[in-house]
Amino acid sequence: MYFLNLSLAQFLALFGTISVTMVLLYLLGRSRRKQVVATLRFWVAAEQPAVVKKRKRIQQPLSLILQLLSMLLLLLAIAQLRLGTPLDSPRNNVLILDTSAWMASTTGGRRTLMDEARDKARAYLKSVPASDRVMLVRADALTTPATAFESDRAKLEQAVAESGPGATALNLDHALAFAHQEQALGTHRIGEIVYVGPGRVATEPHSSVETPPKNLRVLPVADSVENCGLRKIGVRRSMKDPDVWDIFASVRNYGASPRAVTLGLRFGGSPAGLRRLIVPPRSEREAMFEYRTRSAGLLEANLLPHDGFSADDHAVLELPSQPSLNVVVYSNEPDLLRPVFTAIPRVHVIFRPTGEYQAGPMNELVILDRFQPPRPPVSNAIWIQPPAGASPIPVRARLEGVPFERWCADKPLCAGLRAKDLRLAATYVFEAAPDDVKIGQVQNGPVIVARTGKTKTVVFGFHPALSDLRYELATPLLFGNILRWMAPELFRRTAAAADSAGTVTTELDPDIRPEEVRVLEQDGTPAPFTTRGHTLRFFSGTPGTVRVLAADRETVYSLTLPEMWDTTWEVPPGVRRGIPAFRETISLSRDLWQALAILGGIGLLVEWLLFGRAEGRMRRLKARVAVLRPGVKKAS
Secondary structure, three states, rough: OEEEOOOOOOOOHHHHHHHHHHHHHHEEEEEEOOOOHHHHHHHHEEEOOOOOOOOOOOOOOOHHHHHHHHHHHHHHHHEEEEEOOHOOOOEEEEEEOOOOHHHHHEEOOOEEEEHHHHHHHHHHHHHHHOOOOEEEEEOOOOEEEEOOOOOHHHHHHHHHHOOOOOOOOOOOHHHHHHHHHHHHOOOOOEEEEEEEEEOOOOOOOOOOHHHOOOEEEEEOOOOOOOEEEEEEEEEEOOOOOOOOEEEEEEEEOOOOOOOOEEEEEEEEEEEEEEEEEEEEOOEEEEEEEEEEEOOEEEEEOOOEEOOHHHOOEEEEEEEEOOOOOEEEEEEEOOHHHHHHHHOOOOOOEEEHHHHHHOOOEEEEEEEEEEOOOOOOOOOOEEEEEOOOOOOOOEEEEEEEEEEEEEEEEOEEEEOOOOOOOEEEEEEEOOOOOOEEEEEEOOOOEEEEEEEEOOOOOEEOOOOHHOOOOHHHHHHHHHHHHHHHHOOOHHEEEEEEEEEEOOOEEEEOOOOOHHHEEEEEEOOOOEEOOOEOOOOOEEEEEEOOOEEEOOEEEEEEEEEEEOOOOOOOOOOOOOOOOOOOOOOOOOOOOOEEEHHHHHHHHHHHHHHHHHHHHHHHHHHHHHHHHHHHHEEOOOOO
């Protein structure tokens, strides 16, 4: 016989407090007390009432005994008194089901490791006593409880049937720590922590796995590690030719024997490359490809022949198109500007005389060389020495023979500009607005101004090819900065990578600052990440696309590969294995709280029937007798 909800000390403390309180109430409430009542002046007392001393004993001891006994029974019901021993009480068990990506591997036939794990999980559920509660936990890189502590076996088996392989590798130490914490927070007796799986884990510090809990049980699932698959694929533009993609692929052999595989690439459904690789056991081999294209499309990588784990034999990543910019130059002297714009890659320049001017579409850049268009351009525009009355930025003055003074500071438009010993033969000085960027200035004011609105506009007060600036390296650099400001995608360095879900680690360029880094999910929402030095880390628990933006660089991660294990967890000696043979002890341990609660309620009812109602009747009878008794006489 034992208490399930309270300890013996807690029970005695509660019952002692209740008993003392009830005895004090009986001593104070069931004794006679002197009362003072109101009267009239012309009535006098017939006789002096006798002084009654406070009684030192209880008038109704049987009532007190009944109430104490009833409270004792109710308190025993609250403490949940049980027949049997504490070892026969229900337990809280945690069943950790391995749902890592490796569980999709087959075991020689059509059955997968996940099927084997489900069968062993069901066998364990059938072996535990019906009174025990079980929590099912799905474990990969994340630990996800599928149920609460549940005694309904139908719900647990349904949760087991709905469990399937994920996209990440197993993090067993997190799963064991979670199970231990949930058992410690429960009110029932701590049962077993059961892990079902092959024990293939990711490379993480396994502090809790090295010293497993004493109540750990392992239901091992036999697997074959003869697998060879894609580890990762990286794609970036060639430094020699921007129209060529450099493709890097890594293949890993997880088995114990060498593997001969064929790695094939397809872009847009057409063959893009083929390599034959011999991969030694437990090692990696790399392959390099080059593919020329400017268009966007899907790059597919296939590894042949397939093995028992085909999820890492295929990868897909999206290649962006090569960005370009159409520039229309309206000038009657096109040779002045031709060397500047033809030297910039991915810029398609069209030179037209000023008489053929058209406003043009929004996706073009228009350059107006010293003339007034009949209609203002609807796209981004560079105005070079426009007529004073047609300038989009008001002209303050016109100067001749003035020295150039300075460039703007801490602005991307002025990055790398250092030339100062310049003299401008003739220039306009503009009346710039507060939000305008004053790119270049003379002593009297700005002579090159940039303005942002619905479109972006840059106005030159002088012609750079007709001034001393034409001999300076700052001229192509200045126009490059302007194009970078107007069309940043033109200069964005884009790369793509096919990687696995889970934790992704990448190295940033040394010139990248942490505040310039952004990580975006597939839908454009920001994703959490950490940076330490030049190392960036972020986590994605499911397959998808993640974009990493770092200043003018962008890397698109196609997380389509499964995250693979790196090591095998060796079960420490002394850990129990296999399906247990539990003794059904629920028949030896019975609950008594229902009967105790009923008996306690009956006791309180009997006490009220015997003493509560009788005391009320006696008080009413005494009140009537006191009214009829001639206790007072009229004063004469």
